[in-house]
Amino acid sequence: MIPIKTESAWRGTADCRNCGIRDMVLFADLHEDDFNLIHAPIDDLEYAGGQPVVRLGETATSLYTLRSGMIKLVRNTVDGRQRIVRVLRSGDVIGLEALMGPTYDSDAVALTNVRVCRLPLQVIQRLNRETPRLHQRLLEKWHRSLKEADDWLAELNFGNARQRVAGLILKMRSTTDAGIATLFSREDMGAMLDLKLETVSRTLSAFEREGLIEPQDKQGRLYRVVDAERLVAPKAGAE
Incomplete structure (x- = not known):
C-alpha cells in the first residue's frame, strides 16, 4: 500500500x-x-x-x-x-x-x-x-x-442488470485504449449500479462465457472488451 x-x-x-x-x-x-x-x-x-x-x-x-x-x-x-x-x-x-x-x-x-x-x-x-x-x-x-x-x-441506473453492468464497463474504458476497462470491487460496482453483489458477479461471469470480455488480471479488475457492439445491445429478457 x-x-x-x-x-x-x-x-x-x-x-x-x-x-x-x-x-x-x-x-x-x-x-x-x-x-x-x-x-x-x-x-x-x-x-x-x-x-x-x-x-x-x-x-x-x-x-x-x-x-x-x-x-x-x-x-x-x-x-x-x-x-x-x-x-x-x-x-x-x-x-x-x-x-x-x-x-x-x-x-x-x-x-x-x-x-x-x-x-x-x-x-x-x-x-x-x-x-x-x-x-x-x-x-x-x-x-x-x-x-x-x-x-x-x-x-447506469436504468435498464436490467446486463444493461447496467455493460454500461459501466464501456464507461470505464481507458481514454488511451478503448479496448481496456478498469473496474472495481463487485461491492463498489453494486453500489454504483444499485445491484446486489451476487448479481454483478453473475453478470460479469456471463459476459466472460459469451466472449464479450476477457479478464486481464487475477483480481478481476482489468478487462479487455472483446465485443463492444454486443455489450451496447445486451440480450433481451435478461434480469
Whole structure:
C-alpha cells in the first residue's frame, strides 16, 4: 500500500508550472505572472486505495485535482445505503462545492492508489479575483461535473442488470485504449449500479462465457472488451 504523505502537508511540494497534467486541470490557462499570486503552498499527496480524501460534512478548506488513479464519490440514501454517484479520473477536480458552501457534500474515497494536488481555497479565491481565466475554467469544470453526474444517473441506473453492468464497463474504458476497462470491487460496482453483489458477479461471469470480455488480471479488475457492439445491445429478457 502507498503511505499517505500527511507529514508533507502544507510544505508546498507541488510544481504547478511543470505539472504533467496541467493542461487538464485548473491551472491550464494561467500565465507565468499568475503563479506569482500563489502564496499558500500546494501539496502533491498520495492516498492508498480505500482511504478517504475528503468526508461528507467535513469543513471544506481545499480543492483537490486528481493526478492519477480513480476516486469514488459516495453519498448515503435516505434508507441508509451507500450509493456511488460518480467515479473521478485523472484531471478531475474534487470538492468544487467548497466554492459555494462550507462543507463537502460527498465522501471522496480512493478506489485505487491515487495522487492528488491539494489547493487551499485561499489560493483559488485570490486567483479567481485576479485572473478571470481561472474563473472561466472553474465554471467549465463545474458544468462538466454536473453533466457527468447526470450522465451517471441516466446511463447506469436504468435498464436490467446486463444493461447496467455493460454500461459501466464501456464507461470505464481507458481514454488511451478503448479496448481496456478498469473496474472495481463487485461491492463498489453494486453500489454504483444499485445491484446486489451476487448479481454483478453473475453478470460479469456471463459476459466472460459469451466472449464479450476477457479478464486481464487475477483480481478481476482489468478487462479487455472483446465485443463492444454486443455489450451496447445486451440480450433481451435478461434480469
